[in-house]
Amino acid sequence: MLEVFIFATLNGLVTGFLLFMLASGLTLIFSMMGVLNFAHASFYMLGAYFAYSLSLYFGFWGGLIFAPLIVGVLGALVERYGLRKVHASGHVAELVFTFGLAFLIEEAIQFFWGRDTKNYQTPDLLDFPLFTLFGQEFSAYRGFMMTISIAIFIALYYVLTKSRIGIIIQAAITHPQTVSNLGHNVPLIFMGVFGMGTALAGLAGVIAGPVLTTFPGMAAVLGSIVFVIVVIGGLGSLPGAFIASLLIGLLQSYAIASDVGMPDLLGLLGISFDRSHPLNDLWTMNLPQIAPVLPYLLLVLVLIFRPTGLLGKREE
Amino acid sequence: MKRSLLLTKIFGSCRKPLLAISLGSAIIISSTSSAQEPVRIAFMDPLSGTFASIGNTGRTILEFAADYFYNSKGGILGGRMIEVVSLDNKQSPNETQLQFRRAVSEEIQIIFQGNSSAVASTLSQTISRHNRRNPGQEVLQINYSAVDPILTEDNCSFWHFRFDAHANMKLNILTDFIAADPDISSMYIIGQDYSFGQVVSDTTIKLINEKRPDIEIVGNEFHPIGQVKDFTPYVTKIVSSGADAVVTGNFGADMVSLARSIIDSGLDIPIYTFYAAYDGITATLGEGGKNKIRLIHNGVANPLPTETRKQFNRDFKIAHPNYDVTQPRIVNALQMVVAAMEETQSTDPYDVALALEDMRFTTMGGEEIWMRAQDHQIFQGLSVSVHTDEGVEFDADNSGWGLVTEYQVPLEETMVESSCQMRRPSR
Numbered sequence: 001m002l003e004v005f006i007f008a009t010l011n012g013l014v015t016g017f018l019l020f021m022l023a024s025g026l027t028l029i030f031s032m033m034g035v036l037n038f039a040h041a042s043f044y045m046l047g048a049y050f051a052y053s054l055s056l057y058f059g060f061w062g063g064l065i066f067a068p069l070i071v072g073v074l075g076a077l078v079e080r081y082g083l084r085k086v087h088a089s090g091h092v093a094e095l096v097f098t099f100g101l102a103f104l105i106e107e108a109i110q111f112f113w114g115r116d117t118k119n120y121q122t123p124d125l126l127d128f129p130l131f132t133l134f135g136q137e138f139s140a141y142r143g144f145m146m147t148i149s150i151a152i153f154i155a156l157y158y159v160l161t162k163s164r165i166g167i168i169i170q171a172a173i174t175h176p177q178t179v180s181n182l183g184h185n186v187p188l189i190f191m192g193v194f195g196m197g198t199a200l201a202g203l204a205g206v207i208a209g210p211v212l213t214t215f216p217g218m219a220a221v222l223g224s225i226v227f228v229i230v231v232i233g234g235l236g237s238l239p240g241a242f243i244a245s246l247l248i249g250l251l252q253s254y255a256i257a258s259d260v261g262m263p264d265l266l267g268l269l270g271i272s273f274d275r276s277h278p279l280n281d282l283w284t285m286n287l288p289q290i291a292p293v294l295p296y297l298l299l300v301l302v303l304i305f306r307p308t309g310l311l312g313k314r315e316e
Numbered sequence: 317m318k319r320s321l322l323l324t325k326i327f328g329s330c331r332k333p334l335l336a337i338s339l340g341s342a343i344i345i346s347s348t349s350s351a352q353e354p355v356r357i358a359f360m361d362p363l364s365g366t367f368a369s370i371g372n373t374g375r376t377i378l379e380f381a382a383d384y385f386y387n388s389k390g391g392i393l394g395g396r397m398i399e400v401v402s403l404d405n406k407q408s409p410n411e412t413q414l415q416f417r418r419a420v421s422e423e424i425q426i427i428f429q430g431n432s433s434a435v436a437s438t439l440s441q442t443i444s445r446h447n448r449r450n451p452g453q454e455v456l457q458i459n460y461s462a463v464d465p466i467l468t469e470d471n472c473s474f475w476h477f478r479f480d481a482h483a484n485m486k487l488n489i490l491t492d493f494i495a496a497d498p499d500i501s502s503m504y505i506i507g508q509d510y511s512f513g514q515v516v517s518d519t520t521i522k523l524i525n526e527k528r529p530d531i532e533i534v535g536n537e538f539h540p541i542g543q544v545k546d547f548t549p550y551v552t553k554i555v556s557s558g559a560d561a562v563v564t565g566n567f568g569a570d571m572v573s574l575a576r577s578i579i580d581s582g583l584d585i586p587i588y589t590f591y592a593a594y595d596g597i598t599a600t601l602g603e604g605g606k607n608k609i610r611l612i613h614n615g616v617a618n619p620l621p622t623e624t625r626k627q628f629n630r631d632f633k634i635a636h637p638n639y640d641v642t643q644p645r646i647v648n649a650l651q652m653v654v655a656a657m658e659e660t661q662s663t664d665p666y667d668v669a670l671a672l673e674d675m676r677f678t679t680m681g682g683e684e685i686w687m688r689a690q691d692h693q694i695f696q697g698l699s700v701s702v703h704t705d706e707g708v709e710f711d712a713d714n715s716g717w718g719l720v721t722e723y724q725v726p727l728e729e730t731m732v733e734s735s736c737q738m739r740r741p742s743r
Binding site: 107115 | 364365367368371372373460509538539542543544545546548549550552553555556569572573576577580581582583595596597598600602638675713715
């Protein structure tokens, strides 16, 4: 039981940190534009595919460095020549724009790379077990994923709170007019933030591609969960996104690892139903079975009891 | 086409519906009597979304086979070409209903569909209802891959034909194979949480208990279909359960993610699957899956049995270098449907269905397969093959890796009883 707990925690942390890389960019972009970027997970997918193609020529490490840059530049271009123009027509137009963009990117990926799973592998350098515990290996690559994610978190935190550029970004988010009057180029800052957010998503794609498999559905699988995180954490709150990412990563991991379910609960109450009961599916339901749905349940609960999310500010 | 539909609508509202229908169908017949019109066949499967790659490969095989065997040789029924119409159902029962309406409005009478038993069930029910209400405009369902047994058992339909062995038939052979391995003393079952995944789990447990009561089922897990990002937490449970073997019915991305997580965790136990090959899966598994991953499937993998079959593969690869002949049963299905059409000189689903019943047909692999009339289930030899790079004449995903058949049983040994009580429409 102990080994299951330890590995569940490790897996949860790996997933949680990965989710944070996506959620951080998304929540930054939200606080800047006031609109959720539906295409965010598509940039994550683009990152994985670019890295796959680059890795064929320059190896994994080439992909790791260049793919996020390409995605970031693409993101910046989308902001400069797409969103900024649409912005004039209001939030709904922006929302619909990013929604359309998500489909466009998915179709483009299927057009250029095809629909099958891509053979995107972990680098040989990291192809060894980091440690073996109770007969189960924890691969070095997962350790690497975790290291990168934590490094990104620390760097992001430092840049946003301690550096001058971070202070300007924060000011530009809350008081764009004032910052503009102080002589800063606010549209440029927004473009930069959008580019950085998408680059982070791209980086997440690069490091997730080899383990979570690179295929055209990867954005859809992760996309919805990232929105859930941003909403649970509180829209626009970076620390909130961090807590929510880890929370959801661990929640899913523990739920899968656990073996409890309705039969145990009913057993405690001394009730049992036989298999022919019309609601048999309900009585035999167990936690691992519904694990992937739990984040959405949490979302609903958070929205009911704390509509602003865990660390979100109440809107005036 | 629109005109005749409109007419039936108008006539349908008049007080003598019978007369209206016969009038309507008379108009349809007269307007479609031109001899060289193509025979249109719908291919309805996911062509976008998470499971798109499987659907696209299937469509490519069907289109290629139609051209290869018939269109390039002057067509069928005295010069009619076969036209494959793609309908993307996104593997969703709702979308399937919409696409079915589209097929009907385009007067397509034969629908190939294979992915997801849930979708196949919906389609089968929709078709049965449609055919009951619209005599003269029937539609035939050619199921080349959905393997929930219920489709040819309790829910069997005259309008549904299955060209793949169903899950119980496959599991019967697979569990024979597992039972013959004395090294296995415990087993873990993991599958997608829907009808087919449940069938795999229930049947495996039942059969293993009969054949090898000493094998302990140490895990029986379901996960939502197409929703799991990372299978590592599941693999953690498999490892800690101490299982000697894993059985799964997963397909598509769920299959490849699961297998990779198992390989990455360093777990060295056999994995018995239905669909762990092709569409990028073989290439992704590569070295890590060697001699670990096994599949139960119909027909045989390497070495391919006949020169005709080999030549088909070679010609297919020339035309579509990035695809593989993943499901030769699609070709069998097409050939049998065409044989039925030629035999009756008709494309009417009722005639074709009657001709398909009890048909014996020799495939390009040289094997005689049989469509049982009782439940419209195909019977043919089944094989267990292993993922390897040795002795692979025809690889998958151009990767050098592929399947080599290890265990084979002939048609007779795959027979199972069916509870099907088919209601046959009379004409």
